[in-house]
Amino acid sequence: MTLSVEQASRLVDQPFAGGGWQEEAACRSADIELFFSTEDEDQRAALEHCRSCTVQQECLVDAIENREMYGIWGGMPESERRSIIRDVRRREHNGGERDKRSDAA
Numbered sequence: 891m892t893l894s895v896e897q898a899s900r901l902v903d904q905p906f907a908g909g910g911w912q913e914e915a916a917c918r919s920a921d922i923e924l925f926f927s928t929e930d931e932d933q934r935a936a937l938e939h940c941r942s943c944t945v946q947q948e949c950l951v952d953a954i955e956n957r958e959m960y961g962i963w964g965g966m967p968e969s970e971r972r973s974i975i976r977d978v979r980r981r982e983h984n985g986g987e988r989d990k991r992s993d994a995a
């Protein structure tokens with residue numbers, strides 16, 4: 891799954907079934923150090939877990955809502971999530987009104 895910043899930031903607006911998604915996480919049995927490593931090879935291995943994860947969107951939304959600044963969450967490295975967080979903040983700052991009108995168009 892490859893989401894654009896816009897698509898990923900819109901996930902925050904979608905209701906999910908609530909907590910408990912961590913029980914389904916593909917990384918539960920993985921070496922968690924991979925997800926916080928700065929080595930390319932480790933990051934690729936972490937992202938491979940994410941690609942097969944059935945709760946990737948829930949994980950990504952949770953990371954964005956909790957402003958997780960470090961590591962790989964929801965199949966995205968921190969640099970990509972920062973773009974999403976900036977987009978969400980911009981929408982929150984604008985009150986979402988302009989976005990709602992543009993959604994209706």
Ligand code: SF4
Nearest residue numbers: 915917940943949964
């Ligand atoms: S998306 Fe990645 S970091 Fe999130 S729960 Fe799944 S495997 Fe773990």
